[in-house]
Amino acid sequence: DKETTSSSADDVFANEPERSPLLNVKSQKPFNAETPLSLLGDQFYTPNSIFFVRNHLPVPEVNVDAYKLRVGGMGVRNVTYTLRELRDKYAHHMISATVQCAGNRRTGLSAVKVVRGLSWGQAAIGTATWTGVRLRDVLLDAGCDVNGDAKHIEFECLDKDMTGDAYAVSIPIEKALSEDGGVLLVFEMNGKPLPPDHGYPLRVIVPGVAGARNAKWVTKIIAKASESDSFWQQEDYKVFDPSSLPETADYSRATSIQETPVQSAITEPASGTVVDPDEETVTVKGYAFSGGGRDINRVDVTIDGGLTWHRACLQQAKSEGFNKQWAWTLWEVDVDIPKGRTGSMEIACRAVDSANNTQPEKGEHVWNFRGLLNNSWHCVHVDLKGGD
């Protein structure tokens, strides 16, 4: 793919795009940043300019006129598309889908014990409308068969590491080919051309699956008998039990992350907010999301450590059907402040999804050395001013 990318080892970050100063930067090279938490819960669709960015490698320079998408692999005819050919040949579809980094809320685990990875807060997640063509249509057209020998679909991308290895990941073939799986090859995000940081010119959206599999800058789609051999499939995105250590972890026994567990977080009030107890209630807002298209049944909020729960009102996109809720739930609840209570007050939330899975209470029990998939209860502390 020399024709579509150009970078020297000296200048691998020469192609980084301009970015909003509002983004909360976690690392510059590669660029990683999250949405300001205070803005995250304000709108159902996260604006492109402040959508979290999770880049594993430098942003590739793309000459869109020379760009090619190649389809091939086990039991699949080799087909090559220009971007225009892909757009012209297949029906366009739009979905509302949330994308969440597998490292979202990692700081809740690093507070327990040191972990490896970027220090994501609660905002390595966002929701957009995504427009593109169905991966299913492209694969079926190339002769791909869910009952054949291929079991995984690999995406190879234009972003490359120092040794020239391209970012690559895979998803199960059933998800790729399912009429209900919702997987799209997208060229628009919230009705605008896909920004460079989000995969221009072509990204795969694998709804209900961790961000890492929603590969950006996709240039090859390959049917395979086994998962991608890449570091990002075989090692980087695997969860171990809390007692496993990186030095001795057996990656071959661990499963690569696909669907994410039920999740929720409080976006308002911010931790440390001073609340006037004379106001009698505190308005608590946040998001909830579950993987695999599972809807959110309920979000409960507690200010007494789980003794009593307050049920939140939910704002949800219309689900496309059973296990096809690809977008998050925003929620809000007014909680009465007990009369006379002063000092620090902990507010915690937890969601229940349509499979009745719920979040574990404590970060220490989901702790893993990579700090992945923290879905323990999210807690914020507010200060109740003393009465006078």
Add this chain to the structure above:
Amino acid sequence: DKETTSSSADDVFANEPERSPLLNVKSQKPFNAETPLSLLGDQFYTPNSIFFVRNHLPVPEVNVDAYKLRVGGMGVRNVTYTLRELRDKYAHHMISATVQCAGNRRTGLSAVKVVRGLSWGQAAIGTATWTGVRLRDVLLDAGCDVNGDAKHIEFECLDKDMTGDAYAVSIPIEKALSEDGGVLLVFEMNGKPLPPDHGYPLRVIVPGVAGARNAKWVTKIIAKASESDSFWQQEDYKVFDPSSLPETADYSRATSIQETPVQSAITEPASGTVVDPDEETVTVKGYAFSGGGRDINRVDVTIDGGLTWHRACLQQAKSEGFNKQWAWTLWEVDVDIPKGRTGSMEIACRAVDSANNTQPEKGEHVWNFRGLLNNSWHCVHVDLKGGD
């Protein structure tokens, strides 16, 4: 359906079958019983004679020569089959699937606060091979269309309450019609004719979905725009937050249970077992299961309240593919007993499924007034004999 059932109000339990004396009976009329826990983890397939029985109503008397299955409803042609016609017309399929009562492990919640329902321990669950025809084949043959106005498939059954209302429940049409959903109309259980307590002559197996939807003695299959109007769909099998009370619960705001959350329990040692610490290790065994076809990634066991975890070895059926693991996982781990430890020792387990959902620690946080879907960590206490 007068031709297929006969019972007078005086004698509604006249048709109860003979049952194994090994069953652990929870109620006689209607009959409800679980497998002895000590036998549950011994075999991957639970023998028919000791498979848990969850009957909502008397076992119906069935004249199989007069039995009819009727298919109809919204957008579906009316079709009627005798049992022989159904067996002869459609290809036979067999799946290995676990069925779990939504009330399994209720005693863990009644220990927190009183709940309504049968006092199920850990053994209202079992695994069998089930042989029958695909519901999908029968529905498609009758013209049922997943993109039509019907959104749910209702099963009406031969078991009736005192007022003559038949047991009825429904499942989403996507599950009923999915190639991957695994839903079968079965007439064999573990290679033998379906026993009367398990739905003879015809039961629907809805793998990955709560037992209540795996309707027994099915006689009508009806495509509908909305869920079944029955008590068992609209009220009985809904989960509320721990602060909701039965008197004020708003059933219209709650979702009827379909897929069940990730679950596990210890089958050995039994609670109260005396363990000789000179043996150095204790062998812990159990089962794990998740709804929706999600596989079990991991089972972790702790003897120190979650400070350190011991990873169990898993015994699993070959999955039929991504999100098509319909059978439970049996697991086993030898845990070292700390030198010098005496007295009571709590052993707890928790599973992680392929969507990385895990079990909540405490029963009080999943408590609901019907005591449904308890999937908090399962704990047993053993006694370490003092050294001499």
